[in-house]
Amino acid sequence: MGTMTEKLSPSITNMIRMDHTHVLATFHQYEADTAPKTKQALVNTICVALEIHAQLEEEIFYPALRSVGRHRETIDKSPGEHDEMRELIERLRAMRPSDTYYDDTVMQLMRTVMHHVADEETILLPDAEVWLADRLGELGMEMTKRRLQLAAPRAGEIAYNTVRGMPTTSMLVAAGAVLAGTYLFKRSGRTRWQA
Numbered sequence: 106m107g108t109m110t111e112k113l114s115p116s117i118t119n120m121i122r123m124d125h126t127h128v129l130a131t132f133h134q135y136e137a138d139t140a141p142k143t144k145q146a147l148v149n150t151i152c153v154a155l156e157i158h159a160q161l162e163e164e165i166f167y168p169a170l171r172s173v174g175r176h177r178e179t180i181d182k183s184p185g186e187h188d189e190m191r192e193l194i195e196r197l198r199a200m201r202p203s204d205t206y207y208d209d210t211v212m213q214l215m216r217t218v219m220h221h222v223a224d225e226e227t228i229l230l231p232d233a234e235v236w237l238a239d240r241l242g243e244l245g246m247e248m249t250k251r252r253l254q255l256a257a258p259r260a261g262e263i264a265y266n267t268v269r270g271m272p273t274t275s276m277l278v279a280a281g282a283v284l285a286g287t288y289l290f291k292r293s294g295r296t297r298w299q300a
């Protein structure tokens with residue numbers, strides 16, 4: 106059992122990378138002059154994503170890596186770094202985007218995240234791909250199931266933040282891509298017709 110579903114689910118390591126990319130890409134939309142409502146939505150998206158991601162790693166990824174006896178030190182300090190992020194998340198939730206230290210607190214959170222993500226992506230993930238090579242799909246599946254459980258009660262919140270955090274630029278890029286596609290389609294159609 107499982108081979109089919111395991112093929113459909115990304116490996117646990119790629120899933121962790123995708124989570125990191127999602128958080129960093131959301132953060133890259135946060136600029137000093139971003140509208141306060143958009144700031145709030147971006148930060149909410151980052152916070153929920155980090156909370157779910159940290160819990161998934163603590164419940165599934167770290168124990169799996171610990172079971173093969175690898176990088177105990179890096180793994181042992183990870184929950185502490187997650188707690189540091191959780192504290193900053195709590196602080197941000199008690200603030201408003203217009204508060205003096207809001208931007209600073211967001212930057213502090215992202216510094217902590219980037220430092221932590223660097224350790225995971227350069228030490229833990231490559232190592233997991235060697236030492237847990239035959240379990241990556243199965244662990245990915247386990248993570249997907251648990252993610253659904255953790256995200257389900259927060260689905261409304263996640264969707265709301267995603268829409269509110271959608272920057273005008275990315276909507277323009279998306280619209281631009283559609284227009285460019287139509288243009289290319291028309292061009293290629295005309296070329297074929299003319300040929």
Ligand SMILES: [Fe+2]
Pocket residue numbers: 159162183187221225
């Ligand atoms: Fe982590």
Ligand SMILES: [Fe+2]
Pocket residue numbers: 121125158162222225
């Ligand atoms: Fe991570």
